[in-house]
Amino acid sequence: MLSVRDLCLERHFEPVFEPLSFEVAAGELLVVTGPNGCGKTTLIRLLAGLIKPTSGTVSNGFGTLQYVGHESAVKAELSVRENLQFAARLAGGDDVDTAIAAMDLRPCAGQSGRTLSAGQRKRTALARLVAAKAALWLLDEPYTNLDAAGIEGMDALLDRHLGAGGTCVMATHGAHRPARAASAAAWQSREIALDARPLAA
């Protein structure tokens, strides 16, 4: 269970969003929507613990989490495989072949990060979700830069994760929502909309 109570963050002494309270249970997908600049990225980073709130609490009951942010965290000097191997090692694992296959990275697995396209870099970042298992996924605009095949792959990943009891909070400003495959386990999906910041009176 990830529970958020009266979460508030101020930047330059102005609140970034209205105080938020919500809960995300295991096996649930929470989609956070809203226009650009409404604080979605900040919220995801607050949930990840990278930012401490000004007031309110974030209680994360899930043992492990994976965060995929705006930047792909792909080192230019390392190959796709090496990048994923490092991520796997940090999580105590070692298998990256499944991850490479899951996001269709086999053609470029040996290429260095510098030579990747934006889409390939994004898929590498998302492949980390397979290379390093975690109960809670925090995704910030996961569909950016992905082509149709990439989006399908991402949705398949998400479906398997949620079906197996994993949890995900996703921020997106696009219209696409992950499709629920006809899998054995059904999972819940909810949405929260962050409004654009109210103009100062």
Add this chain to the structure above:
Amino acid sequence: MSALSGFAAVLRRDLLIAVRRGPEALLPLVFLLVVVSLFPLGVGPGPALLASIGAGVIWIAALLATVISLDTLFRSDYEDGSLDQLLLSGLPVSLVALAKVAAHWLVSGLPLVLLSPLLATWMQLPGESWGALMASLALGTPILSLLGAVGAALTLGLKRGGQLLALLVFPLYVPVLIAGTGTVMAAADGLPYTPLLGLLLAGFLVALSLTPFATAAALKISVS
């Protein structure tokens, strides 16, 4: 994942990246050579004069070269999002910081120590002081890297962060500079210099045990 293997993983990664970056890592060393070579041009090549300022010149050049190389310590990871991943990996952040500093020293500090005989020759330092010079740099440059890492972490993502970094760490470097040059000058005068080396060793141990926590706190502040 155990702390030790996490440390090793980060250290290996950083060393691999530095090696793959290739010539770029040598820039601070070239800078070091250029700075030291400017002194004879600036003050005249008289051997006595160079020998008398040699310890100070080499040490100050080492400070400058370290500050220049520190800029890259966290910057790349900060900009491409890897720093977030390291902070979220579950490893103690102080350990991550220590691993990165260790990699940084191996790439930037150790070559400096190895180059010091060349610099000693240029500055006409007497042979008796070469050993002291290398030893003082071997103990001192890690302290510079450890202290500098705190400054580098605090100035992440700032415009002109490099200049600010210099201003932040130079006051902190003063004791190291004094101890380092004191060691070399004592050796040059034929006086015992091991007490000063002992001080440097003590300083290194204190820096090793305390600065990673300060660096970790600074990284968390910069990322928020």
Add this chain to the structure above:
Amino acid sequence: MNSKNSIILFFHKVGSPPHFYGIAGRLLPWLWGFFGVMAVVGLYWGLFRAPPDYLQGESVRIMYVHVPAAWMSMLVYALMAGMGFIALVWRIRMVEILMISSAPVGAAFTLVALISGALWGRPTWGTYWVWDARLTSELVLLFLYLGAMGLHAAIDEPRKAARAMSLLVLVGVVNLPIIHYSVAWWNTLHQPASIGVGGSSIHPSMLWPLLITAIAAKFYYLANLLTRARLRLLEQDRRKHWVRMEVLAGELAGQETAEPGAGAN
């Protein structure tokens, strides 16, 4: 002692901005008053009435400015470190404001110590600067202040800037004794000139004016600190209700407020 009471008093009300603003405002005239009185008494006594030094003659009188300034430069940095620690651990905004507001005053004291130290050296040694242990330490301290202020100014988000500055000041304060001792040792090694009052004991006729100017310096710090802190608080809270009430109260009383353009709203 009155200065001690004021400190305890304002730490009590530190948590609440409008309270702090009000109490600090009421304290300020007293603080400035005490500073003025003590400064005049101390300086008059020291500059005109106290005896000249056995060795240095009249030039020792600069000590009544130099020594309090030097003491304050270190005291303020130590206070900033304490505030920084509280700010980092408990994230209290008022403490952050007090720390940030202390920095320029501390740096100013350091600068005064340096300039007065240089002037002190001139009659004795003939040069305007001498690398003695104290002056060199003061110079490094000035760089520490400038670094902290520079870091704070370079970070965009105010509370993040305050946290970064707090950490830096804490690192600095741990290093400060090390810097002091290393500079003192370096000084003995190279044996350059030195300034200071000879001997470890100061004659009572010199001690009293020194203590008075030292206390005056503390009042100056407090008065300056509270003035700056109030301004910074107004700036940070300018959209909050209590600031608007203050502005209105100020306008009603016919006083000029520090808020530019606020009256137009």
